[in-house]
Amino acid sequence: MRIDLHAHSRVSDGTETPAELVAAAARAGLDVLAITDHDSTDGWDEASAAAVAHGVALVPGMEVSCRTPEGISVHVLSYLHDPGHPGLLEEITKAKDARLSRAEHMVSLLAEDYPLSWDDVTQHVAPGATVGRPHIADALVAAGLVGDRTEAFATILSSRSRYFVQHYAPEPALAVALVREAGGVPVFAHPVASARGRTVGEAVYLEMIEAGLAGLEVHHRDNPEERRPFLLALAREHGLLVTGSSDYHGAGKPNRLGENLTSPDAFAEVERQGRGTAVVRP
Template sequence: MKIDLHAHSNVSDGTQSPADLMAAAAQAGLDVMALTDHDSTDGWAPALDAARHHGVGLIPGMEVSCKTSRGVSVHLLSYLHDPNHPGLLEEITKAKDARLTRAERMVERLAEDYPLNWDDVSAHVAPGATIGRPHIADALVAAGIVADRNEAFASILTSHSRYFVTHYAPDPVLAVELVRAAGGVPVFAHPVASARGRVVAPEIFHDMIDAGLLGLEVEHRDNPPEGRAWLRKLAQQTGLFMTGSSDYHGAGKPNLLGENLTGQEALERMLAAGTGSQPFLP
């Protein structure tokens, strides 16, 4: 089976609708795909309709944006959780509201130096989507200020830029606890992707494991080879399952559907552990 457990639609920062994303999964020859939009499950219903139409399995998921007490960004993939669980929903809503306020402040700062305003950014955000820096990047590209998202994030939108604004995000240990409470399966996304910025210390991994972390996303283009080796050893020592995925964003990033895959045994462990929502497996 070809299983890709990390992909985004335009409900967050992907460029395709959930339905078009499922069509792309079918075209790529995937048997199962997970929809994991940032801090949102709004794409689940249209993705399910399209999955049934195309005969592609769908694992409903979400990517939770977290931050440690030292300010290190952590992304936690949540699969098969209850989207209406009060505790998890409260934290996600708080984070989404903070993202919106943060984006508005960043655009205000950018407007001092570039021909950019909030309407320019809003034009790149699908109705109800979780707004983020990728949408600002798309507006910068449209204005001819940068060539693509990668250039925007490497320069104007980097965390070291004077335009950067922080935002609230839950602690990763709390996020793991909430995902488990919601019947979900928490997996640490691209955990050693040092090219994205600082990565957490080993003790944070163990704190997350103690809180109920069940898997590690090992096969991901942003995890360096030596980091993948370390993750495999950690998984073997702790009994975590390992996943592989594309982190596909459509035209937003060079990642291709199916470029990294998850083994069937890991999927079976995920299905056995997740109780908050139902997968679609034709």
Template sequence: MKIDLHTHSNVSDGTQPPAELVAAAAAARLDVMALTDHDSTDGWAPALHAAKLHGVGLIPGMEISCKTARGISVHLLCYLQDPLHPGLLEEISKAKVARQTRAERMVERLAEDYPLNWDDVSAHVAPGATVGRPHIADALVAAGIVSDRNEAFASILTSHSRYFVSHYAVDPVLAVELVRAAGGVPVFAHPVATGRGRVVEPEIFHDMIDAGLLGLEVEHRDNPPEGRAWLRVLARERGLFMTGSSDYHGAGKPNLLGENLTSPDALERLLEWGTGTAPFLP
């Protein structure tokens, strides 16, 4: 089986509508995919309809933006959670509002130096989508200021840039607890991706595991080889399952559907733990 448990549609920062994303997964001969848009489950319904049409297994999920007390960004994948769980929904709603406000402030700063305004950014945001820096990057590309998203993030939109604005994000330990309370399965996304910035210390891993973390996304293009080796040891020591995923964003990133895969055994463990929402498995 070909199983890819980390993809994004234009409900967050991917470039394809959910139905088109599922069609692309079918064309890539995936047997099972997960839709994991940032801080949103709005793509679940159209993705499910397309999954039934194309005969692709669908694991409904989400990627939660988190931040430690030291300000280190953590991304938590969750699967099969109840999307209406009050505690989880409250935190996700706070994060979405914070992302919107943060994006508006960043555009205000950028407009001082570049021919860019909020309408330029809004043109790249699908209705109801979670706004993020990738949408600002797309506007910068469209304006001819940078060549692609990667250049934007490496220069103008880096966290060290004077245009950068931080935003509220839930503590990762609390996020794990809320996902488990919602019947979901929490998995630490690209946990040692040093190229993305600072990574958390081992203590945070263990705190998240103690709170109910169930898996680690080991096979991901941004995890360096030595980091993957460390993650495998940690997973064995703490009884976690390991996943492999593409983190596909359509044209937004070079990542390809199915470039890293999850084993059927890991999927089986995920399905055993997830009780908040049913998967679609044809």
């Protein structure tokens, strides 16, 4: 089985609709795909229908944006949770609202130095999508100010840039606990992706484990090879699942569906632990 447990659609910052994402997974020879849009489950229904049509098993999921008190960004993948759970829904709604006001603030700062408007950005946001820096990056690309999203994030939209603005996000342990309360299976996404910014120390892992963390996304292109033994050792010590995935965004990133995979045993355990919703099978 070919299992990819991290992919994004236009509901957040991917470039394909949920149905197009599932069709792409079928063309890539995947047997199982998780849809994990940022702080949103709005793509689940469309992706589920497409999964049945294309013969791909779908894991309904979400990527929860978190931040430590020190300001370090952490992402928690949630699989098979109840999308209507009040506590989790309240937190992701707060995060989505904060992303919107943060994006508006960043664009106002950028407009002081670049020919960029809020209308330029919203042209790249699908209806109902979670607005984020990738949409601003797409507007910068369209305006000819950068070559692609990667360049935008490395320069103008970097967390070290004067245009960068923080937004509200729950602490990682709180997100993990809420995912568990919602019947979901929480996995720490790309935990040592140092190219994205600062990464957390072991104390944060232990807080997340205490709160109910299920696994670590070890096999991901942004995790440096030299740091993966640390993750594997931590997983062995605490009985955590080890997953692998593409973090596919369509044309938004170079990541390709199926470039990293999750084992059938790990997937079976995710499905066993998930109580909030079910895997959609064709």
